[in-house]
Amino acid sequence: MKALTKAEEQIMQILWDLKEAYVKDVLERMDDPKPAYNTVSTFIRILETKGFVKHRPIGKSHQYYPIVTKDEYRSFSIRRLLSGYFGGSFTKMASFFAKEENLDVKEIERIMEEVKKDVK
Amino acid sequence: MKALTKAEEQIMQILWDLKEAYVKDVLERMDDPKPAYNTVSTFIRILETKGFVKHRPIGKSHQYYPIVTKDEYRSFSIRRLLSGYFGGSFTKMASFFAKEENLDVKEIERIMEEVKKDVK
DNA sequence: AATATACTATTAAATAATTAGTAAAACCTA
DNA sequence: TAGGTTTTACTAATTATTTAATAGTATATT
Numbered sequence: 623m624k625a626l627t628k629a630e631e632q633i634m635q636i637l638w639d640l641k642e643a644y645v646k647d648v649l650e651r652m653d654d655p656k657p658a659y660n661t662v663s664t665f666i667r668i669l670e671t672k673g674f675v676k677h678r679p680i681g682k683s684h685q686y687y688p689i690v691t692k693d694e695y696r697s698f699s700i701r702r703l704l705s706g707y708f709g710g711s712f713t714k715m716a717s718f719f720a721k722e723e724n725l726d727v728k729e730i731e732r733i734m735e736e737v738k739k740d741v742k
Numbered sequence: 743m744k745a746l747t748k749a750e751e752q753i754m755q756i757l758w759d760l761k762e763a764y765v766k767d768v769l770e771r772m773d774d775p776k777p778a779y780n781t782v783s784t785f786i787r788i789l790e791t792k793g794f795v796k797h798r799p800i801g802k803s804h805q806y807y808p809i810v811t812k813d814e815y816r817s818f819s820i821r822r823l824l825s826g827y828f829g830g831s832f833t834k835m836a837s838f839f840a841k842e843e844n845l846d847v848k849e850i851e852r853i854m855e856e857v858k859k860d861v862k
Numbered sequence: 863a864a865t866a867t868a869c870t871a872t873t874a875a876a877t878a879a880t881t882a883g884t885a886a887a888a889c890c891t892a
Numbered sequence: 893t894a895g896g897t898t899t900t901a902c903t904a905a906t907t908a909t910t911t912a913a914t915a916g917t918a919t920a921t922t
């Protein structure tokens with residue numbers, strides 16, 4: 623999987639959110655100052671050539687939808703961070719975060735309880 | 743703090759590792775195919791204008807050293823990932839990771855013990 | 863001193879990413 | 893059906909990033 627550029631990522635975030643969308647739907651959700659319609663259209667087509675997005679023709683128009691899921695990209699992003707900055711170890715990252723946030727043992731335990739509940 | 747580009751980051755990783763280095767030291771640690779001496783030199787000077795690096799003149803030469811620490815950049819990177827993909831919540835990221843790796847409760851607890859030990 | 867060496871500074875060239883204009887096709891409406 | 897609207901496809905322009913050549917300066921070597 624290839625990393626997304628900043629502008630590409632912005633648009634993927636919207637597509638992940640909407641599940642499927644026309645160019646105009648994506649444009650609508652973009653922050654001001656909104657880019658030109660064609661800017662969005664171009665990026666979506668780039669995302670399509672990169673294999674992140676596909677479309678189905680609806681009348682004369684295209685409805686776009688993500689084929690790389692947000693979870694897949696999440697996973698890719700965590701892995702990249704872990705391997706670049708924490709020797710590939712999630713434990714190291716968690717320790718780093720805990721120290722940085724001055725979490726005490728109680729708080730760490732609360733987080734882990736939450737995780738355990740969630741994993742079940 | 744501004745994000746590093748890929749090439750800049752590569753060089754910062756080496757500088758963080760070496761703590762202080764001449765251009766040639768950085769070049770030495772780079773993977774083959776090694777770039778030109780001047781390519782490295784240029785990037786280090788870009789890093790200096792971005793405020794990531796400083797130098798002390800040693801004779802006619804410059805010895806470079808990081809002024810943004812690896813920990814500071816680590817922290818910045820985690821935060822960016824959390825805010826973009828986990829609603830800013832470390833717990834969410836941990837849950838996601840645990841599910842993805844199929845960690846069972848035992849393993850989660852082992853990680854937590856490690857973190858607790860480390861935080862003390 | 864002349865020549866080679868090691869380095870920095872300046873600049874240019876190549877490539878990648880971002881933005882959007884223009885043209886053409888498809889559709890809608892009076 | 894002529895004129896306006898919406899949309900895609902193609903292309904150009906701009907800016908950011910990456911790479912390195914060239915030139916200049918100081919030091920070492922013979």
